[in-house]
Amino acid sequence: MAETISRVATSEAKEFIAFHIGAQTFCIDIMAVREIRGWTPATPLPHAPTFVRGVINLRGAVLPVIDLATRLGLMQSEPTARHAVIVVQSAGQVVGLLVDAVSNILTLTQDAIQPTPEVASEIARTFVKGVVAAGDEMISVLTIQNLLPEPVLDAA
Amino acid sequence: MAEPDLRYISSGGRAVKTYATLLAPVIGIAVGPLLSLGPHLLQGGASFDPLWGAAGASVSLIGAIAAYRVISSRVSRPATSLVATLDRIRNGDLETPVVKSGKSGELSAVFDALENLRATLQSDVRRRADAASAEQRAAAQRRASQDAESRGYVEAHEFFMKSFTEGLERLAAGNLKHRLNDPFSSDYEKIRHCYNVALDKLRGAFADMLGHIDGLTSRTGEIAGAADALAQRTEQQAASLEQTSAALEEITATVHKTSDGAQRAAGVVSEAQADATRSSEIVRNAIEAMGRIETSSRQIGQIIGVIDEIAFQTNLLALNAGVEAARAGEAGRGFAVVASEVRALAQRSAEAAREIKSLISTSSSQVEDGVALVAQTGKSLGRIVDQVVEANKVVVEIANGAREQATGLAEVNTAVAQMDQFTQQNAAMVEETTAASHGLKSDIERLATSVAAFDLGERGEAAAFAPKRQKPLSTNKAPPQPRRVTTRGGALPKEQPAQVEEGWEEF
Numbered sequence: 229m230a231e232t233i234s235r236v237a238t239s240e241a242k243e244f245i246a247f248h249i250g251a252q253t254f255c256i257d258i259m260a261v262r263e264i265r266g267w268t269p270a271t272p273l274p275h276a277p278t279f280v281r282g283v284i285n286l287r288g289a290v291l292p293v294i295d296l297a298t299r300l301g302l303m304q305s306e307p308t309a310r311h312a313v314i315v316v317q318s319a320g321q322v323v324g325l326l327v328d329a330v331s332n333i334l335t336l337t338q339d340a341i342q343p344t345p346e347v348a349s350e351i352a353r354t355f356v357k358g359v360v361a362a363g364d365e366m367i368s369v370l371t372i373q374n375l376l377p378e379p380v381l382d383a384a
Numbered sequence: 385m386a387e388p389d390l391r392y393i394s395s396g397g398r399a400v401k402t403y404a405t406l407l408a409p410v411i412g413i414a415v416g417p418l419l420s421l422g423p424h425l426l427q428g429g430a431s432f433d434p435l436w437g438a439a440g441a442s443v444s445l446i447g448a449i450a451a452y453r454v455i456s457s458r459v460s461r462p463a464t465s466l467v468a469t470l471d472r473i474r475n476g477d478l479e480t481p482v483v484k485s486g487k488s489g490e491l492s493a494v495f496d497a498l499e500n501l502r503a504t505l506q507s508d509v510r511r512r513a514d515a516a517s518a519e520q521r522a523a524a525q526r527r528a529s530q531d532a533e534s535r536g537y538v539e540a541h542e543f544f545m546k547s548f549t550e551g552l553e554r555l556a557a558g559n560l561k562h563r564l565n566d567p568f569s570s571d572y573e574k575i576r577h578c579y580n581v582a583l584d585k586l587r588g589a590f591a592d593m594l595g596h597i598d599g600l601t602s603r604t605g606e607i608a609g610a611a612d613a614l615a616q617r618t619e620q621q622a623a624s625l626e627q628t629s630a631a632l633e634e635i636t637a638t639v640h641k642t643s644d645g646a647q648r649a650a651g652v653v654s655e656a657q658a659d660a661t662r663s664s665e666i667v668r669n670a671i672e673a674m675g676r677i678e679t680s681s682r683q684i685g686q687i688i689g690v691i692d693e694i695a696f697q698t699n700l701l702a703l704n705a706g707v708e709a710a711r712a713g714e715a716g717r718g719f720a721v722v723a724s725e726v727r728a729l730a731q732r733s734a735e736a737a738r739e740i741k742s743l744i745s746t747s748s749s750q751v752e753d754g755v756a757l758v759a760q761t762g763k764s765l766g767r768i769v770d771q772v773v774e775a776n777k778v779v780v781e782i783a784n785g786a787r788e789q790a791t792g793l794a795e796v797n798t799a800v801a802q803m804d805q806f807t808q809q810n811a812a813m814v815e816e817t818t819a820a821s822h823g824l825k826s827d828i829e830r831l832a833t834s835v836a837a838f839d840l841g842e843r844g845e846a847a848a849f850a851p852k853r854q855k856p857l858s859t860n861k862a863p864p865q866p867r868r869v870t871t872r873g874g875a876l877p878k879e880q881p882a883q884v885e886e887g888w889e890e891f
């Protein structure tokens with residue numbers, strides 16, 4: 229941690245929240261995160277897209293929760309109390325992202341984030357801003373704006 | 385014979401008596417044979433009557449005497465002649481005719497009378513002599529015939545005595561073949577016949593006896609051999625019974641041991657049953673203890689869950705604090721460090737909680753396994769208890785069976801003892817039988833010897849029997865000693881095989 233802090237001190241460092249979905253690790257810019265909380269059962273919305281889990285009560289405000297695994301085209305997860313919901317704010321929209329677990333707060337310089345390979349599809353490149361090689365695992369840096377669906381954006 | 389003198393004339397009565405006396409022998413001679421032959425003559429039916437003859441003679445004599453008295457009383461001279469004549473007549477001279485010595489009529493008459501008398505006497509005497517001679521001839525003939533008859537009798541008697549004595553002597557000497565073949569006189573013929581018949585019957589009887597003795601010898605030999613074999617076998621039986629008894633005693637001891645062992649086994653099995661019952665109690669306690677451990681583990685798990693929850697929430701709080709610190713920018717740097725430290729602690733707590741949880745989970749599953757194993761142990765123990773109970777039953781049955789066997793064996797022992805007793809009695813009886821049979825054998829041999837003293841002659845049986853009699857005599861000089869049968873544990877007497885070798889093996 230001290231090393232990270234020192235690295236941040238020497239270059240244009242940014243902090244990211246790293247989390248797991250399935251066996252993969254992703255991260256998002258910490259500045260978009262409002263808070264992190266445990267999973268509470270969501271009230272499903274009729275005719276909502278499949279990746280929208282429903283809505284939860286966040287201190288009196290209705291918070292839509294997006295199943296990030298479904299949104300990323302991965303296996304739909306069965307949420308438990310140990311799952312976490314990362315509340316993010318993007319373009320004035322506050323949305324909860326259901327993830328398996330929040331693992332770490334990363335401090336990354338801009339050059340550590342490598343661009344998404346060209347071989348990936350357009351949709352993948354829409355979601356994944358870049359990839360960070362950290363140790364023996366690869367961490368995909370997600371673009372939050374693209375994670376939020378259009379209807380939600382429209383609705384917002 | 386007294387001289388006839390006058391004394392006799394003077395005393396006429398005496399003379400009469402004298403003449404009567406003188407004539408008496410004549411008359412006796414004449415009359416004696418007559419009288420003696422009387423019955424024969426009477427039986428023969430002869431016409432001569434002696435009584436009448438005697439009476440006639442007596443009357444004639446009396447007449448003569450009377451004449452003589454007259455003459456003697458009246459004549460003296462011729463008397464002498466007369467006397468001489470009379471004397472002559474008295475002397476039996478009746479042949480000489482009476483010569484008249486006197487011419488007197490009376491004397492002449494006397495002499496005539498005398499002559500008549502003489503003639504009469506002569507004729508009478510002749511007749512008598514004839515008769516006597518005839519009588520004598522007849523008597524001689526009779527005597528001769530009687531003598532011949534007597535001789536015949538005597539000879540026959542002597543022959544009979546000689547032959548019969550000889551026969552009896554030979555019989556006494558044991559010769560039964562000597563028959564009296566020479567015929568005896570008719571009087572003794574019957575005796576000879578009877579003797580011969582008796583001899584034949586005796587010979588037949590002796591021959592039969594010899595035959596029977598032979599049969600008896602062989603049969604008594606068989607009986608003696610059989611008795612010997614029986615004695616031997618009885619002894620063997622006694623020995624076998626002894627062995628049986630010994631074996632039975634061993635079996636009885638074994639059965640008693642079995643019974644004792646079965647009872648001990650029953651006791652051991654009962655203890656094992658009690659132990660198994662106690663063990664099942666222990667197993668139940670162990671299961672309960674396991675259950676309590678499980679409960680505790682569950683409670684620990686719950687607590688660990690709470691700790692894990694706290695760690696999770698702490699981690700979230702630390703993350704949120706980190707987010708807030710990042711938002712705060714430079715001002716939040718220190719706070720970010722603290723939040724990071726808190727998050728690390730929370731993660732370690734979660735880690736520890738997870739480890740404890742897995743340990744508890746492992747322990748819990750192991751406790752479950754232990755419970756299952758203990759339950760299985762309990763079931764096994766229950767089965768063991770059941771089996772031990774079953775084994776106890778079996779062992780008790782074995783013990784009962786052994787006891788019954790012991791009782792049965794005791795009865796068998798009693799029976800064997802009785803059999804032994806009976807065998808001893810049998811052996812005693814067999815001994816007696818043996819002794820009796822041998823005594824019988826020797827008696828029969830003595831009888832054979834006694835009978836052998838009699839010569840049965842050409843009938844053949846005796847000759848046939850003679851060599852046969854020798855054999856039993858030689859083999860059975862001494863009757864076998866009565867054997868004492870040993871009662872217990874005794875060896876068989878050793879003289880038995882020698883007896884058996886005498887040819888009674890086939891019995």
